Each structure stands twice: as C-alpha cells, then as structure tokens.
Amino acid sequence: MKFVFITAVALGAISWGLFELATKPVAAAQEPGAQSSAVFDAQGKLKLPDPHVFRRWVFVGAPLTPNGLNNGHANFPEYHHVYVEAKNVDAYLKTGSFPEGTVIVKELTRVLDPTFPDGSRAEPSGRGFFNGEYNGIDVTVKDSKRFAKTNGWGFFTFGHHPLPYAEAAAEAPATECAFCHQANVAKTDMTWVQFYPLLRDKDPLK
Amino acid sequence: MKFVFITAVALGAISWGLFELATKPVAAAQEPGAQSSAVFDAQGKLKLPDPHVFRRWVFVGAPLTPNGLNNGHANFPEYHHVYVEAKNVDAYLKTGSFPEGTVIVKELTRVLDPTFPDGSRAEPSGRGFFNGEYNGIDVTVKDSKRFAKTNGWGFFTFGHHPLPYAEAAAEAPATECAFCHQANVAKTDMTWVQFYPLLRDKDPLK
Numbered sequence: 219m220k221f222v223f224i225t226a227v228a229l230g231a232i233s234w235g236l237f238e239l240a241t242k243p244v245a246a247a248q249e250p251g252a253q254s255s256a257v258f259d260a261q262g263k264l265k266l267p268d269p270h271v272f273r274r275w276v277f278v279g280a281p282l283t284p285n286g287l288n289n290g291h292a293n294f295p296e297y298h299h300v301y302v303e304a305k306n307v308d309a310y311l312k313t314g315s316f317p318e319g320t321v322i323v324k325e326l327t328r329v330l331d332p333t334f335p336d337g338s339r340a341e342p343s344g345r346g347f348f349n350g351e352y353n354g355i356d357v358t359v360k361d362s363k364r365f366a367k368t369n370g371w372g373f374f375t376f377g378h379h380p381l382p383y384a385e386a387a388a389e390a391p392a393t394e395c396a397f398c399h400q401a402n403v404a405k406t407d408m409t410w411v412q413f414y415p416l417l418r419d420k421d422p423l424k
Numbered sequence: 425m426k427f428v429f430i431t432a433v434a435l436g437a438i439s440w441g442l443f444e445l446a447t448k449p450v451a452a453a454q455e456p457g458a459q460s461s462a463v464f465d466a467q468g469k470l471k472l473p474d475p476h477v478f479r480r481w482v483f484v485g486a487p488l489t490p491n492g493l494n495n496g497h498a499n500f501p502e503y504h505h506v507y508v509e510a511k512n513v514d515a516y517l518k519t520g521s522f523p524e525g526t527v528i529v530k531e532l533t534r535v536l537d538p539t540f541p542d543g544s545r546a547e548p549s550g551r552g553f554f555n556g557e558y559n560g561i562d563v564t565v566k567d568s569k570r571f572a573k574t575n576g577w578g579f580f581t582f583g584h585h586p587l588p589y590a591e592a593a594a595e596a597p598a599t600e601c602a603f604c605h606q607a608n609v610a611k612t613d614m615t616w617v618q619f620y621p622l623l624r625d626k627d628p629l630k
Contacts, residue, residue, distance in 0.1 A: 269627070269629055270629065273483075273622055273627065274482050274510055274513075276479065276480050277483030277505070277507075279554075279555045280503060280505070280555065281547075281549060281552060281553070281554050281555070282486075282488060282552045282553045282554075283549055283550035283551065283552035284552060287542075287550070287551040287552055288550045288552075292550045292552075293549060293550050294549055296552075297486060298549070299483070299486070301483075304480055327621055330618075330619070336493075336542060338493055341487075341619075342604050342607075342608055343487060343489055343500055343504070343604075344489035344493070344494045344498045344499050344500065345493040345494055346487060346489035346493055346494075346498075346502075347487070347553075348485075348487050348488075348618075348619045349485045349487070349621050350621070351625065352621055352628065381628055381629070381630050382629070382630040398548050398549075402548055413536070413554045413555055414555065415533055415555050415556070416479055419558070421475070421476055422475075423474075423475055423476065423587070423588070424588040
C-alpha cells in the first residue's frame with residue numbers, strides 16, 4: 219500500500235513537471251528580445267538561417283532592382299524580400315529601434331523571364347515583374363558589442379545565386395555592406411525603413 | 425491514509441489532465457482547415473481582414489505592375505503583396521490544394537515617387553522600384569458550397585486606393601475577378617501559384 223501511495227505521488231509530481239515543461243517554453247519564446255535566432259559556429263561564422271523558418275517571419279517589403287534596369291548586373295538581383303521576426307517588429311513599432319539579437323533576412327529572387335529589355339513581361343494582371351527562382355540571401359544581425367565598429371550591426375552574405383546557399387558566412391568587410399548603411403540609414407537603426415511600409419508607416423489600419 | 429492515497433491519485437490525474445490541456449491546443453491550432461478567418465456579416469458581405477493580423481501571415485510573392493508600364497493606370501496599382509495563413513501554406517505544400525476556408529489576401533502598395541517614366545527611381549541599391557504607401561486590398565475565400573459557381577472561390581475587393589479601406593465587401597461579379605482566374609489558373613486551385621516561389625517551388629532549401 220505504501221509503495222502504491224509513493225508511486226501515485228511520484229506520478230503526480232512527474233505529470234506536474236510535464237505540465238510545467240509543456241507550458242513554459244511557449245511563454246518564453248514570445249518574450250520580446252528573449253533570444254536571438256542568430257547562431258554562430260566555432261569560427262565565428264553565422265550559420266545560414268533556416269529558410270523554412272524565416273520565410274514564415276513577418277514580411278516588411280520587396281524592393282526590386284531588375285538586372286534590365288542595371289546594365290544587366292544589379293548589385294542585388296533582383297527582388298529583395300525582407301523578413302523580420304514578429305517579436306522584433308513589435309519592439310520596433312513600440313520603440314523605434316530593434317532589440318539586441320535582431321536578425322533581418324533579405325532573400326533575393328530573380329524575375330520571371332522578361333519579354334522586354336527592362337526586365338518586365340506581360341501577364342493578365344498587366345505588364346510588370348513577377349517572382350522567379352530564389353537567388354541569394356543577405357543577413358544582418360544586431361549585436362552592439364560584437365559589431366561595435368559598424369554601428370552595432372553585422373553584415374553577412376550567403377551568395378547571390380540560385381540554391382543551394384552557403385551553409386555559413388563570415389562577417390562581410392565594412393566596405394562591402396556596412397558603409398552603405400552607415401552613409402544612408404544610420405538614423406533608422408541601420409535599416410532601410412523608408413522602403414518598408416509596415417515599419418515606416420507604423421502598421422497602419424487607417 | 426486511504427484519503428491521502430486517493431488525494432494523491434486525484435492530484436496525479438488532474439495534473440496529467442492539465443498536461444494534456446496544455447499540449448493539445450497547440451496541435452489543434454495547426455491542423456489544416458481547422459477554422460476559417462473569413463467573417464461574413466448579416467448581409468453576406470465579407471468583413472475586412474485585420475491588417476495587423478494578415479500582415480503577419482506567410483508572404484508568398486510580390487508581383488509588381490507599375491502604373492508607368494501600364495499607361496498610367498495599372499489594374500492593380502502597383503505592388504501586390506500576397507499573404508496566406510501558415511496552416512494553409514502547410515496544407516498546400518502537402519496536398520497541392522488549399523483547405524476549405526482558406527483566405528488569401530493581396531494588399532497593394534504604390535511605388536515610391538518615380539524619377540523615370542517607367543515608375544522606377546534611383547537608390548543606393550540600384551535603379552528600381554520601392555514600396556510606397558498602402559493602396560488597396562483584394563481577398564479570395566475558398567468555400568466550395570458558397571462559391572460553387574466560381575470554382576469554389578469567392579472574390580472581394582475593398583478598394584484600390586490609400587487607407588482607409590472599406591470595412592466590408594460584397595462578392596465581386598464573376599466578370600470582374602473570377603473569370604480571369606478561371607481562364608488562367610483553374611489548374612492551380614484558382615491561385616497564381618506560378619508567381620509565388622514558396623508555393624511553386626515547394627519551399628526549397630536546396
């Protein structure tokens with residue numbers, strides 16, 4: 219009888235522990251700035267963010283620099299789809315700056331085969347541009363200590379070409395990415411907020 | 425002793441029940457087609473989906489038909505940002521069709537003021553197009569019974585103009601929206617999957 223009693227108490231304790239385990243991680247994951255999704259390897263390279271994950275983050279804008287309008291070779295060919303985690307979007311909307319650990323992903327896609335020299339094509343919805351294949355990833359990570367020399371953000375490129383992307387990337391030299399952000403968007407937390415309606419216009423309803 | 429034993433067993437059962445409760449809703453919410461986000465009013469009009477909500481759904485593509493390339497008046501001015509709920513994206517990737525109740529939102533934005541006749545402008549990243557202000561919403565809802573006459577999808581427009589959008593919309597006549605989907609994309613569940621890399625290319629990693 220004593221054994222059964224102890225077993226029952228133990229079962230109670232174990233299942234309460236399971237309940238705690240099952241509920242706690244959900245709450246923690248939603249706390250703003252609780253954890254960065256940036257993962258660095260032993261050499262200090264940033265690991266490729268998982269496309270299955272970041273393609274489900276909040277989309278903030280799609281600048282488009284077609285090869286056809288950039289002498290055949292755009293610096294970023296061609297659509298730039300920009301994604302930010304929801305918790306960091308919320309923090310930006312509240313405070314005007316991104317929390318430490320924020321990761322911003324820019325995934326490129328080609329445009330579908332053009333029928334005009336400017337890169338556009340005719341479709342039932344009109345003449346314009348339409349997303350072709352995935353074509354590269356650039357990532358920025360906010361870490362004021364690690365990237366103090368470049369206004370608190372590190373810049374990484376995993377290649378501007380079709381899949382597969384590089385699995386890890388070393389920090390890009392400041393002359394390659396950071397200089398342009400420092401020159402143009404230092405006042406908006408090093409991010410091109412002026413191209414992202416949700417952030418720029420504060421997620422407007424009216 | 426007997427009382428304590430029963431109490432201990434009961435505690436075990438209760439905490440096991442709490443564990444079940446804590447874990448089950450997460451699974452249920454991810455079941456494809458569990459619930460539609462479409463809300464109709466008493467007159468059968470579709471209520472405007474909440475922008476704060478759908479702008480956090482999964483972004484699938486950004487066709488762009490600039491006014492500058494469409495005689496100054498594109499049918500859809502100008503960026504089309506297309507969003508689908510994650511559970512419905514997952515179902516599409518698994519089955520090749522969308523569950524009953526799926527809502528697809530296309531929110532338009534203008535392009536930032538152009539400096540060239542085609543609608544493009546020069547920015548540090550190159551010559552191209554950049555998201556201006558929000559400029560309209562079109563929505564499709566899958567309901568094979570309600571919209572049987574138009575291949576199972578209803579089409580709604582909340583205006584192609586700056587905010588505020590209409591608060592509710594009646595189903596658009598088939599000659600306005602559905603005919604074009606029926607003529608061009610009946611084989612891909614009435615949706616322009618060929619312009620949405622995540623859906624078209626099956627969310628590729630490699």
